[in-house]
Amino acid sequence: MRALDLDAVQxxxxxxxxxxxxxxxxxLGATQSGISLRLKRLEDRLGIRLFERTPRLVRxxxxxxxxxxxxxxxxxxxxxxxxxxxAGPQRLVLGISDHVAGPELPMLLARVAGQGPxxxxxxxxxxxxxxxxxxxxxxxxxxxxxxxxxxxxxEVLFRDEFGWFASTGWHHRPGEPLPLVTHRERCGVRxxxxxxxxxxxxxxxxxxxxxxxxxxxxxxxxxxxxxxLARRTAPPGTVDIGPRLGLPALTSSExxxxxxxxxxxxxxxxxxxxxxxxxxxxx
Numbered sequence: 707m708r709a710l711d712l713d714a715v716q717x718x719x720x721x722x723x724x725x726x727x728x729x730x731x732x733x734l735g736a737t738q739s740g741i742s743l744r745l746k747r748l749e750d751r752l753g754i755r756l757f758e759r760t761p762r763l764v765r766x767x768x769x770x771x772x773x774x775x776x777x778x779x780x781x782x783x784x785x786x787x788x789x790x791x792x793a794g795p796q797r798l799v800l801g802i803s804d805h806v807a808g809p810e811l812p813m814l815l816a817r818v819a820g821q822g823p824x825x826x827x828x829x830x831x832x833x834x835x836x837x838x839x840x841x842x843x844x845x846x847x848x849x850x851x852x853x854x855x856x857x858x859x860x861e862v863l864f865r866d867e868f869g870w871f872a873s874t875g876w877h878h879r880p881g882e883p884l885p886l887v888t889h890r891e892r893c894g895v896r897x898x899x900x901x902x903x904x905x906x907x908x909x910x911x912x913x914x915x916x917x918x919x920x921x922x923x924x925x926x927x928x929x930x931x932x933x934x935l936a937r938r939t940a941p942p943g944t945v946d947i948g949p950r951l952g953l954p955a956l957t958s959s960e961x962x963x964x965x966x967x968x969x970x971x972x973x974x975x976x977x978x979x980x981x982x983x984x985x986x987x988x989x
Contacts, residue, residue, distance in 0.1 A: 712784055714748040715777045717741050718756060722774055724981065725764055733981035734974070797826045798972050800979075801837035801849035804919045805895050806866075806961050808939035814982045825975060831918065833892045841964055848965035848976055850983065852894055860962030864984050866936040868895070868956035869946035873929040878951055883909040885931030889922055890915055895959070899934035902954040 720730035721741065731738045749756050756770035766774065802811070815829065830837070834851035841849045853860065878884065884903065888896040903910050913931045916922035923941040926933040932947065934956055940946075948955070963980050967973045 710751060710780070711744070711747060712780065714744040714751075715780055717744040718748055718770075719774070719777050719781060720978070721745065721757065721764065722766055722770070727764065729981045729984060732984065733978040735977050796969065796972055797828065798967075798975060799828045799830075799845070799847045800976070801830045801832065801840060801846045801851070803834040803837060803849075803851045803961075804831045805834070805852060805889065805893065805936065805939070806850055806983075807831055807919055808936075809941070814979055825971070827975075833889070834894055835892050838964070841966075847967055847972070848963065850961065850963050850980070853960040853962045854894065860964045861980075863961045863963055863980055866938055866959050866961060868899075868934055868936055868958065869940070870932050870948035870951070870953045870956075871926055871935045871940045871944040872932045872947045873927055873943055874945050876929045876932075876947070878932075878947075883911040884951075884953075885913040886910050887914040887916070887922055887925045887931045887933040888912055889919075890917055895934055895936075898959075899956060902956055906954045908953065 717730060717734065717736075720733050721727055724730050724733065727738050727741050727745075731741045734741070745756065752769075752773070754769040754773075755767050756773065758765050758767055815827070830840075830846070832840075834849075834854065837846065837849045837851050838854065838857070840846045850863065851860075852866075853862070886899075888899070890896075900910070914922075914925040916925060919939070922933055922935075923939075925931070926935070927941050927943045932953075933944075935941075935944075936959075937946070947953075961983070963976075965973070965976055967976060
């Protein structure tokens with residue numbers, strides 16, 4: 707019997723994880739037609755149909771569900787075999803903007819860490835400005851950050867939309883400055899939000915300045931004030947109160963990937979993370 711094509715098995719697992727041929731292709735640095743061809747070869751080899759496909763939906767068939775855990779074990783066995791003959795673990799040092807990292811970050815990082823025992827992952831969360839400086843100095847292999855107004859390099863992953871978020875029970879006292887919950891001074895989102903308020907003459911006061919996304923989210927959820935946040939990363943228990951208070955609209959922001967990786971395996975792991983970060987797209 708002919709052995710299974712492990713590249714096709716990997717494509718199958720990525721389509722199952724992402725629920726999309728397009729996002730799986732992004733993760734592999736391949737084309738959607740190339741992914742479809744690999745899946746067809748695998749289905750022909752196995753003699754079963756692995757996915758049900760419609761213009762809006764990609765989902766596993768019962769046979770695909772049964773094959774998925776076994777496919778993962780095949781890929782894990784390959785990684786273990788390769789790790790056994792390499793000198794040591796490969797290291798990926800990655801920076802992610804604290805404003806970009808959302809509640810799904812643990813799941814996304816698990817996908818990268820799942821690349822196998824031969825991969826060591828180091829992640830730093832900081833402001834986009836600080837991370838880009840570290841990247842330019844060579845301290846980071848890659849960064850996922852918000853695009854700076856004066857910088858046009860990097861691959862655009864998606865565009866974030868913003869709002870003014872506060873806890874569901876929060877109310878603004880008439881006549882008082884708008885109480886703000888923000889990141890620290892070097893945060894580009896903070897700067898843009900304050901400029902937007904100043905431009906329309908809305909008085910404000912910072913009541914909480916957080917050193918990280920978790921602190922800012924906690925303060926907003928606790929009802930300390932209003933925070934300019936991406937809709938994608940707004941914490942549960944908060945709502946956009948901008949329209950109700952007549953606050954100015956906040957401009958959207960592109961999230962970009964910068965990488966200097968040349969190693970195929972590390973680049974593949976990074977592509978997988980970047981594809982998972984993208985907003986949902988049609989299959």
